[in-house]
Amino acid sequence: MSFLEYRIQAVPSGLRKILYLNWPLVLLLTTVCAVGWLMLYSVAGGTLSTWAEPQMKRFAVGLTVMLIVAMIPIWFWRNISGVAYLLSIGLLVAVDIMGHVGMGAQRWLNLGFIMLQPSELMKIALVMMLAAYYDWLDPRKVSRPIWVLIPVILILVPVALVMVQPDLGTGILLMGGGAVVMFCAGVSWIYFAVVIGAGTGLVTLVLMSRGTPWQLLRDYQFRRIDIFLDPASDPLGAGYHITQAKIALGSGGWTGRGFMQGTQSRLNFLPEKHTDFIFTSLAEEFGFVGACSLLVLYVLIIAFCISSAIQMRDRFSALVTLGIAASFFFLFAVNMLMVMGLAPVVGVPLPLVSYGGSAMMVLLTAFGIVQSAHVHRAR
Amino acid sequence: MKRIAHRDSDDTTRRTTRRALILGGAMSAVAAVLGARMRYMQVDEADQYRMLAEENRVSIRLIPPHRGQIFDRNGRLIAGNEQNYRITITREDAGDVSDVLHRLQRVIPLTDADIARVEDEAKKRSAFVPLVVADRISWDDMSRVAVNAPSLPGVTPEVGQSRIYPFDADFAHVVGYVGPVSERDLAKQETPDPLLQIPQFQIGKVGLETWMEDTLRGEAGTKRIEVNAVGRVMRELGRVEGQPGADLTLTIDAEVQNFVQARLGSESAAVVAMDVTNGDLLAISSTPSFDPNLFVRGISYGDYAALTGNDHRPLANKTVSGAYPPGSTFKMVTALAALEAGVIDAETRVYCPGYYEVAGRRFHCWSRGGHGHLALDEALGRSCDVYFYDVSQRVGIDKIADMGRRLGLGQRHDLPMSAIVEGVMPDKAWKAASYGQEWRVGDTINASIGQGYVLTSPLQLAVMTARLASGRAVAPRLVKAIGGQDVPETEAPPLDVDPRLLRQVRQGMHTVSNTFGMTGYSNRIVDPALTMAGKSGTSQVRNITAAERARGVISNDQLPWNRRDHALFVGFAPYDNPRVAVSCVVEHGGGGSTVAAPILRDVLLRILTGGTPPLSAYPASQRARIETALSELPLRQFDTLASATGTRGRA
Secondary structure, eight states: OOGGGGGGSSSGGGGGGGGGGGGHHHHHHHHHHHHHHHHHHTTTTSTTTTTTHHHHHHHHHHHHHHHHHHHHHHHHHHHHHHHHHHHHHHHHHHHHOEEEETTTTEEEEEEESSSHHHHHHOOOHHHHHHHHHHHHHGGGGGTTTHHHHHHHHHHHHHHHHHTTTTOOOHHHHHHHHHHHHHHHHTTOHHHHHHHHHHHHHHHHHHHHHHHHHTTOHHHHHHHHHHHHHHHGGGTTTTTTHHHHHHHHHTTTTOOSSSSTTTHHHHTOTTTTTTTTHHHHHHHHHHHHHHHHHHHHHHHHHHHHHHHHHHHHOOOHHHHHHHHHHEEEEEEEEHHHHTTTTTTTTOOOTTTTSSSSSSHOOOOOHHHHHHHHHHOOOOO | OOOOOOHHHHHHHHHHHHHHHHHHHHHHHHHHHHHHHHIIIIIIIIHHHHHHHHHHHOOOOOOEOOOOOOEEEOOOOOEEEEEEEEEEHHHHHHHSHHHHHHHHHHOOOOOOOHHHHHHHHHHHHTTTTTEEEOOOOOOOHHHHHTTTGGSSSSSEEEEEEEEETTTGGGGHHHHOOEOOOHHHHHHSSSSSGGGGGGGEEEEEEEEEHTTTTTHHHHEOOOEEEEEEETTEEEEEEEEEOOEEEEOEEESSOOHHHHHHHHHHHHHHHEEEEETTTOOOEEEEEEESSOOHHHHOOOOOOOHHHHHHOOOOOSSSOOHHHOOOOGGHHHHHHHHHHHHHHHOTTHHHHHHHHHEEEEEEEEOOSSSOOEEEEEHHHHHHTTTOHHHHHHHHHHHOOHHHHHHHHTTTTOOOOOOOOOSSSOOOOHHHHHHHHSSSOOOHHHHHHHHHOOOOOBBHHHHHHHHHHHHHHHHHOOOOBOOEETTTTEOOOOOBBSSSOOHHHHHHHHHHHHHHHHHHSSGGGGGGGOOOOGGEEEEEEEOOSSOOHHHHHHHOOOOOSSOOOOGGGGEEEEEEEEEEOOOEEEEETTTTOOOIIIIHHHHOOOOOOOOHHSSHHHHHHHGGGHHHHHHHHHTTTTOOHHHHHHHHTTOOOOO
16 A cells, blocks of 8 residues: 555644644653653762763754654655665765774764764664565565565665674664564564574574684674673673673662662762663662663553554554564663673663663654654554 | 555555564563563562672771880880871872872972882872872971972872881880781781781881780771772771770880980990889890881881991890800809808808819919909909809709709790890700700809800899899889789799898898909999999800910900900899899900999999989099090980970870
């Protein structure tokens, strides 16, 4: 079903669109961001200016961007999907060639006025590209091998570009997001079964490659896997991060130590306490109740997205909404699994809470597209 | 535009919805796992993680206690704690360490080597660790740094505690000194006090400081502090104050001690002065001495080499560690043994032809011409050797040795001082055990005049004199009070010797000092209330060969210093009511009656009169000479010192 088939009259126009926004979703996103400001204020030792204030300003910008994106009809976004995808690929290539090295990986591109992380941009662009692809494709053909191969290539090209940076976490997230779009588009179960089987084989192969000349991961990535499997093996060295994170999280108890009372974060035992490990600070200071509340907020965001997607009869809208929801889910799930010691430390921030402008801007833009799909849905 | 119903369209939408719901279900499952894991860690395992978090952040640090101070019997400070000003620099606050140090160099004296050392250290240590730039700086330098603080980021003036000995060399041998804990100190103890692990913590190294270490050290306090991940102290959570070390009060009188040190001057000598009634040591002095403050501050190689290379052995405490042949000062022991055995009485006369022949050997008296017939009084007075040779043959070595031991010789007197020697009080069993040889007649002859195997320390000689004077088995005592509590004085038991015989020996010692022509006469005290009794000794440190004797005995002056005789004198006063006993040994000093006796007389008078010895106590002919000598003594000004050490309270 193409956008030409819309009953245009049913779609709100002008400022009336604002009334048709998914307001609960806006409220949820703002609440999660507010939790982020609170925690950034706390881990900065009670100062606003260090992290919380810049983050608030970015949120204000991001919210505006989200609303503008929501106002623009969803078919516009469908139409520029290909361009966005190619642009993102171009930026990824650029960053691999001349990117700024930060934290041991080439991820940042200095555009003069902003430090851009193209892999972030790719997360939306890929989902949009795939959604547009399935919108265009005859639904009866989705499971034919040749039509399955094309989206697989569309996914693997950016994944490969991200992996060489090297950024394992984003690579996995891209694959996850892409796979979800394919899954929701109705690609046969068999392919997923095959891929999962092959993936297991690949993991085995990667682990076996260690120490051989054709080693598939960097040494530090292997070390992270080791530490994930047994953090106690090196509590003061490489396992320090995860051990301290678990201590912070566990010491929270039911209700936590209280706002600004978390010793682990205040005394710098926690690494990356304002970015990847901010969830442990929250868990330490607000305990099980606080941590669970944040989890519930995240789940509600996903739930609103899914329920919105189900109401959409336009394939692009539904798939892009589901893809963005899934990408968002992967972000917080991987981050939480990581800080709780259930997944290796792969450097994934907690969405909308961790300090970082680039990631938040991209996420809010993505939710802008979700909102656009919601506003402009067929009725 | 009308929407065209498509046959597959609804199917497709339904499939997407189905798949979306499956996706939602899978996500919910993962979220449930996350929630369950959170519950497990934060609720079920919370206590364990809470404990780990506490271990992380709380660190316990020791607060070093104030070391107990040491005072003399009149409350003068001998060893105290001084405020020690030092300058530290912290790299993270300083920024450019080198730049700041060079600016600091313009404010206080700093060598380029100091700067290089600090820069080097700064590279190795964490940025927040304060590094010592200058230690023991003056108050002026300290204030200059404080005034210039704005231009010296990261530079902090600090105040610490350090040991100080206001009397410098006077008490070096008695009190000893403290120094930083060494690996060897730690190895000596099975479970070292955790205090010893504190960097630069000072403990007693020698002397009283080390023997009374446990009393002086006190107990460490602790403070619980919160540290961050890199170990920086964030705040104090609580503290338990420690127990400061107990102060000690010594029996020594600092003024007397100073007088004795000055009187001995540059001689290699030792003087022990004792209260005969209770054994209190009033002065215990060994010269030359050294400044213990040098050791506390870290002695330079050159200073240390000068001390160890000196043939007068400044580092040795000769009063308790030196073992000398007592020479004629031993003759009281021989006499008393003989009197007690009944082989002679005070009137028994012995003929001295200048030598004594036994077992085919001839033993000479110091007077080649002989002394003729003499009884005990005169034998002691003239220090006739032959008399004692003869008497010793009648009484035998074992009885002499037994008497010597009863008088305190050949045994270790327990004082809190380092390297106390036992000396040697030889008898037949001792020789058999030590040399596996039989005791010979000549051994007794030598021992009877305090030569041969007999070795005594100045402390033992003082104890012997005190016991002869008081008739009691007095034991030396150095510590008068601990932590303000007087150490109880136990009355010494009466000496196991007939008082009548003791009186006869004391009479002989009186003759030595007060009868014209006797060895100690020229060094008598003329004040009848302070009359002294004593005995000289001149002990050989070499054997006089027959060839030397044939050439005529060489006088001491012509010998190299280290082959000259030791000069000894023991004495007590007042004769009628003995209060103080003193022993004096001047190493390689020459004759006991000419070198040691004048010193001993001055010391006795100094103690008994409580001030500069009055000239009226000296024989009239000597007064002018003694007045000059006394006025030239480099004595400490005690009035000013008392005010300087007036800050006795704890800082």
